[in-house]
Amino acid sequence: xxxxxxxxxxxxxxxxxxxxxxxxxxxxxxxxxxxxxxxxxxxxxxxxxxxxxxxxxxxxxxxxxxxxxxxxxxxxxxxxxxxxxxxxxxxxxxxxxxxxxxxxxxxxxxxxxxxxxxxxxxxxxxxxxxxxxxxxxxxxxxxxxxxxxxxxxxxxxxxxxxxxxxxxxxxxxxxxxxxxxxxxxxxxxxxxxxxxxxxxxxxxxxxxxxxxxxxxxxxxxxxxxxxxxxxxxxxxxxxxxxxxxxxxxxxxxxxxxxxxxxxxxxxxxxxxxxxxxxxxxxxxxxxxxxxxxxxxxxxxxxxxxxxxxxxxxxx
Numbered sequence: 634x635x636x637x638x639x640x641x642x643x644x645x646x647x648x649x650x651x652x653x654x655x656x657x658x659x660x661x662x663x664x665x666x667x668x669x670x671x672x673x674x675x676x677x678x679x680x681x682x683x684x685x686x687x688x689x690x691x692x693x694x695x696x697x698x699x700x701x702x703x704x705x706x707x708x709x710x711x712x713x714x715x716x717x718x719x720x721x722x723x724x725x726x727x728x729x730x731x732x733x734x735x736x737x738x739x740x741x742x743x744x745x746x747x748x749x750x751x752x753x754x755x756x757x758x759x760x761x762x763x764x765x766x767x768x769x770x771x772x773x774x775x776x777x778x779x780x781x782x783x784x785x786x787x788x789x790x791x792x793x794x795x796x797x798x799x800x801x802x803x804x805x806x807x808x809x810x811x812x813x814x815x816x817x818x819x820x821x822x823x824x825x826x827x828x829x830x831x832x833x834x835x836x837x838x839x840x841x842x843x844x845x846x847x848x849x850x851x852x853x854x855x856x857x858x859x860x861x862x863x864x865x866x867x868x869x870x871x872x873x874x875x876x877x878x879x880x881x882x883x884x885x886x887x888x889x890x891x892x893x894x895x896x897x898x899x900x901x902x903x904x905x906x907x908x909x910x911x912x913x914x915x916x917x918x919x920x921x922x923x924x925x926x927x928x929x930x931x932x933x934x935x936x937x938x939x940x941x942x943x944x945x946x947x948x
Contacts, residue, residue, distance in 0.1 A: 660741055663727035664748050670720035671752030674713040678763040681709040711838040713760045714831040720752035721824045746802040753827035754798030758791035761852055768849050790853040797860030798823045818869045821862035829859055829912050832905040839901045867915040
């Protein structure tokens with residue numbers, strides 16, 4: 634018996650490629666603005682390292698060539714930290730814009746995560762390396778090939794932070810594909826981790842020498858801790874959903890006004906306190922929930938004697 638295989642004259646069929654024809658303009662532009670902020674933050678981190686290598690102090694370096702602005706942003710590192718916060722604002726707005734125009738798409742989710750990797754993963758790590766190298770005055774270069782153990786250790790901590798941010802964002806894309814109804818996160822959100830890093834950088838540029846030294850030495854622990862919190866399963870609330878959009882009692886508005894007063898009086902300290910508190914809030918609530926005793930339902934063996942006693946009394 635002879636088998637005859639009929640082949641298509643054009644050869645085997647190839648899977649059709651899906652072409653992207655339309656995108657939502659406003660959310661995409663906001664996402665690209667977030668990416669641009671991360672790229673600019675890396676640029677200013679390089680400027681800070683260049684100035685430190687040239688022996689130019691942070692106070693002597695001209696940043697934006699404006700006396701008023703330089704009092705708020707006295708160094709290139711502070712400009713980079715501000716750009717990270719600006720990227721967070723754009724990241725929040727692009728999600729709101731996508732839901733507003735009802736144009737949530739796979740393309741938007743992918744480009745949003747790519748922008749977040751740069752702005753909230755790579756940029757904070759590079760800014761942290763620049764700050765340490767500037768404080769050490771290049772006596773120990775932060776590098777995987779550094780001759781000192783401290784330089785290699787800090788580089789590894791920064792690399793671990795960036796890797797954890799990428800893993801966090803990839804896992805979020807897989808678990809929440811086309812889902813915009815989630816009200817909490819599993820693991821510290823990458824913007825929250827970046828906010829911790831940027832707030833410490835900002836506080837470092839506006840505080841005393843003793844606090845500056847403490848921040849530099851605590852930074853490796855902060856980077857590693859933030860990285861592990863990002864890839865953890867600890868639940869975190871979505872701030873915009875829980876504290877701003879939902880209906881709240883009148884006292885909530887009063888507390889918000891008092892917070893704004895404190896914020897404008899002690900801006901850098903308030904930002905750092907809030908960012909660190911949010912990062913620690915998840916583990917604290919998780920540990921508190923595990924420490925509370927669970928009330929188990931009574932088993933059949935515990936119920937049986939009582940039921941048999943009732944039957945004896947009724948009999």
